[in-house]
Amino acid sequence: MAFHELHQDNVHARSLMGLVRNVFEQAGLEKTALDAVAVSSGPGSYTGLRIGVSVAKGLAYALDKPVIGVGTLEALAFRAIPFSDSTDTIIPMLDARRMEVYALVMDGLGDTLISPQPFILEDNPFMEYLEKGKVFFLGDGVPKSKEILSHPNSRFVPLFNSSQSIGELAYKKFLKADFESLAYFEPNYIKEFRIVKSKKNPFLV
Structure with a gap:
């Protein structure tokens, strides 16, 4: 088993693909060895969920593998x-x-x-x-x-979410072939995303 985690805010866009690469290197595997791609399906940060799901769907599409969505709160409770x-x-x-x-x-x-x-x-x-x-x-x-x-x-x-619990729950779903639709899978935001305009500068959001 290999995993790599980074517990920092607002780093998904610049760090996620590097973490993915590190995991493959740590495990000594090629991307083609994957059986499926799992991702946290929310709720959570709007931007983080969008980036995570986009990367997961991109990998799954490129490698022709299924996507497995795991609820963020379910994985947290699992710990x-x-x-x-x-x-x-x-x-x-x-x-x-x-x-x-x-x-x-x-x-x-x-x-x-x-x-x-x-x-x-x-x-x-x-x-x-x-x-x-x-x-x-x-x-x-x-x-x-x-x-x-x-x-x-x-x-x-004092426990927070971990890719390990996401992976363990994803494996259970994999055994049942409980996969997401690659075309229609969207994160569970619970609430709709709202853009709030700046009160100081009306040209900023």
Whole structure:
């Protein structure tokens, strides 16, 4: 197994293809040895998702290989399953700015209870799960959520997404031939992308 990760903001465009090349070199494989191309399908950064999916589709088209999309939150939740019990709850969260996060709710066995969607944090939307037992919160939405989600059953896990969990879930999909349409596959943004004009300069967005 080979993987290469870079945890920095706003570097997809200039760094992604270099990381792909490094992985092939690390694994000692040619691109033609691929069986499929997997990519995080969102939610997440609009620009990051567009670049990631575009690169994945480009590789898949050039090599005539299938594309596998893996939900970002599902992959993040997958990282907590090894240390959770069946009665626990796993809630991966991605920062959606202000007091909002993108999250899903999953039980300790990996079954989805609430599909990915935006949650407003002010009123602690996860209280019903905290009242039942341990809840594992993880992802980059955790730091701004700790005070609001503080509870004896809260477990704040310092884990973020990884290409390893994307790959493991993608392999399960590969075995079931659960592929995306190369022509119509689009990332799951959850919310529509909006361009906000600059208040200081009307010619800038």
